[in-house]
Amino acid sequence: MSWFRNLAKISTLKSLQSSSSSPAAKLHNHHTPPNYLFNSLSHFTSNAFASASAAPKPTPYAGLEPTREGAEKPRVVVLGTGWAACRLMKGIDTNMYDVVCVSPRNHMVFTPLLASTCVGTLEFRSVAEPIGRIQPAISKEPGSYFFLAKCTALDTNQHVVHCETVTDGPSSVAPWKFNISYDKLVIALGAEASTFGIHGVKEHAIFLREVYHAQEIRRRLLLNLMLSDVPGVSEGEKKRLLHCVVVGGGPTGVEFSGELSDFIMRDVRQRYAHVKDYIHVTLIEANEILSSFDDRLRRYATNQLTKSGVRLVRGTVKDVEPQQLILNDGTEVPYGLLVWSTGVGPSPLVKSLDLPKSPGGRIGIDEWLRVPSVEDVFAIGDCSGFLETTGKPVLPALAQVAERQGKYLASLLNKIGKAGGGRANSAKDMEFGDPFVYKHLGSMATIGSYKALVDLRQSKEGRGISLAGFVSWFVWRSAYLTRVISWRNRLYVAINWATTFVFGRDISRI
Incomplete structure (x- = not known):
């Protein structure tokens, strides 16, 4: 590989010498990287690199300097690729702003x-939308970029984001650190699954928030099915391997339990006849399942899940061991697959940021989604919450909340840009207009067996339409099919649903 690196280095240095005056070239000065990382990021560097081949001094790493008025557009830096961040990037005017996105994943989920992908109802790519398709400017415009990296710190006084690349695999390169200067910063870092400090959860349970979580669940489930069919495996071990435990009775936990029960009834019983009587699902919830839904819908969901073979257990998990979990009353529950879905809370990075916090530890924002203690910083999605001084409650961590905030903030930033406030520190005295107002559109959840729940009330105490059964299932599928971002993925989802209905689920362990 040495001949390839030398060739890449020579070609890179030549291109730098001929393009060192480009306005897109940027520089920050800190650490000495390996040559291959220097080459891969050389298009961000400035004139200082033109003499790098002649000087034996350490090579500074790349970064993006502050934008120059008249030569470059204002830069909006977006941290995250969740619902809020992607809706913002979709709606922002790229004729007015350059967009730089920083995230450990290059797609929206x-x-x-997502629960449907765990058992083969849908393929994984059907629920993943590349960022370059959501905002094409990131792939095409010279001043817009996507960086596969994570934010490590913020310097809000200097308008700088400190970042570090994210790599994985046994042969991954060392993390690469760089800085990005911003005119406007949007923090949309999302949240992480809550473990409530329970021992063993992170080590032994699988969360259901990312595509790789769904992949791991599917691989573990199919592995346990095949291992349980091996001669010599005891009855007790078969029961443990094929016991799927779901902790958390919210929409995600209930939907996964419903999908899993469908998979067992329609596919496992046909293709794993030797072990069909051993596999079962247990759903553990400390209170009522689907607590935000109408009482009638909750009772309906309880009855349907029980009919489909899901065992409902009310209890609190005290400890999680490699092959069993222990409830508060001392009950031991063996498991072969443990899925944890008990809600979300602030990530360690959000907690560490020196920014005001709302109740619950989220980043505090005002009515216009600004972080009021600093200039040009906004926060949206699950990582943010209204400050107590606003008199507004912290909104739930729902996709529709995040999407609505992203849409509102895109419109607000476009308005600021048109009024000449796109540059750093240029919108201090600007009138922002109407504040953000959220109206709940309702909730939906599938419970398996071609049945679902649709609750269109604006609040738990309010009145509105609530449906259950096959019609609700049809409404659920139709609504989510229209909400899938691109026509490409809508076609994927529709085809996956059709092929699963006709031929059953794919049980290949890939």
Whole structure:
């Protein structure tokens, strides 16, 4: 590989010498990277690199300097690729702003359909939308970029984001650190699954928030099915391997339990006849399942899940061991697959940021989604919450909340840009207009067996339409099919649903 690196280095240095005056070239000065990382990021560097081949001094790493008025557009830096961040990037005017996105993943996950991928109802790519398709300017415009990296710190006084690349695999390169200067910063870092400090959860449970979580669940489930069919495996071990435990009775936990029960009834019983009587699902919830839904819908969901073979247990998990979990009353529950879905809370990075916090530890924002203590910083999605001084409650961590905030903030930033406030520190005295107002559109959840729940009330105490059964299932599928971001993925989802209905689920362990 050495001949390839030398060739890449020579070609890179030549291109730098001929393009060192480009306005897109940027520089920050800190650490000495390996040559291959220097080459891969050389298009961000400035004139200082033109003499790098002649000087034996350490090579500074790349970064994006502050934008120059008259030569470059204002830069909006977006941290995250969730619902809020992607809706913002979709709606922002790229004729007015350059967009730089920083995230550990290069796609958005359509989370309402993620549970379906765990059992083969849908393929994984059907629920993943590349960022370059959501905002094409990131792939095409010279001043807009996507960086596969994570934010490590913020310097809000200097308008700088400190970042570090994210790599994985046994042969991954060392993390690469760089800085990005911003005119406007949007923090949309989302949240992480809550473990409530329970021992063993992170080590032994699988969360259901990312595509790789769904992949791991599917691989573990199919592995346990095949291992349980091996001669010599005891009855007790078969029961443990094929016991799927779901902790958390919210929409995600209930939908996954419903999908899993469908998979067992329609596919496992046909293709794993030797072990069909051993596999079962247990759903553990400390209170009522689907607590935000109408009482009638909750009772309906309880009855349907029980009919489909899901065992409902009311209890609180005290400890999680490699092959069993222990409830508060001392009950030991063996498991072969443990899925944890008990809600979300602030990530360690959000907690560490020196920014005001709302109740619950989220980043505090005002009515216009600004972080009021600093200039040019906004926060949206699950990582943010209204400050107590606003008199507004902290909104739930729902996709529709995040999407609505992203849409509103895109419109607000476009308005600021048109009024000449796109540059750093240029919108201090600007009138922002109407504040953000959220109206709940209702909730939906599938419970398996071609049945679902649709609750269109604006609040738990309010009045509105609530449906259950096959019609609700049809409404659920139709609604989410229209909400999938691109026509490409809508076609994928429709084809996956059709092929699963006709031929059953794919049980290949890939």
